[in-house]
Amino acid sequence: MISETIIGIRFDECGAHGIVHHSHYNHWLETAQFDLLKKHGTDYVSLLNEGYYFPMIRLGVDFVTPARLGDEVCVRLSIKELGRVKIVFAYEIVRTSDQRLIARATSEHVFLNREFKPADIKRAFPGLYEAFLAYVQD
Template sequence: MIRRKELYKEATSLTVSHDIRVRFSEVDSLGIVWHGHYITYFEEGREAFGRQHGLAYLDVFANNCTTPIVKTTIEHKLSLRYGDVVRIETTILDTPAAKMIFRFTLFNDKNEIVCTGETLQVFLDKEGDLLLTNPPFYQEWKRKVGLEK
């Protein structure tokens, strides 16, 4: 039996690396990043990916779609602290389904993995209805970046 996750293939040529510095507002009284901010770091990675590969939120919106996140997974490995520089690597996973899956790996300045995770986004039309097939603009984007022939 093929497990569902095995159907996705990582598109390693479509990976974006983006650095940020941990801000004071993201840490607790011990100077450690609060766990909820890692989701914001994922968002930063997705935005950097979109800008670099022509799949920004405004590009999606211009095509009368939105892509809400319906699932997030996260695994914390090490702590980040105020002032740390974090490298966010964001990779899109290729799937034939009408959704986008992004994988994230966060590294500290020692190149240690701090956190890993994924987000799953679906496509909604301008009325907010779920699209069961990839919208034409996304199919064209996949062709343009080499995920589809």
């Protein structure tokens, strides 16, 4: 399964030539992650309130075609690897008007408790873990 998040390109995301600055792509990836959590009845604030953190430890982005002011993009999120402590998200960002690939990315996250020690997401949030299994792509 793939989760899709639609994002309209804003003026403040672009440089002088109307091309999205690379620093904004990570915001889009995080928005897609937050949308995935919402689709399954939780959000990042709830995880924080329960004493859990989900920090990114690695990010890789391959830029293919520039996104421009006025474009609308779709961030397609799947899960490349799902462990009990670590998760690797895979993304494709495409322009909605022509399905042109804008970028591919991966982000690796770990699940930590209040003491910043590794935590078991399957034990802490079994329903969310089970929901995530549907997004694992081979």
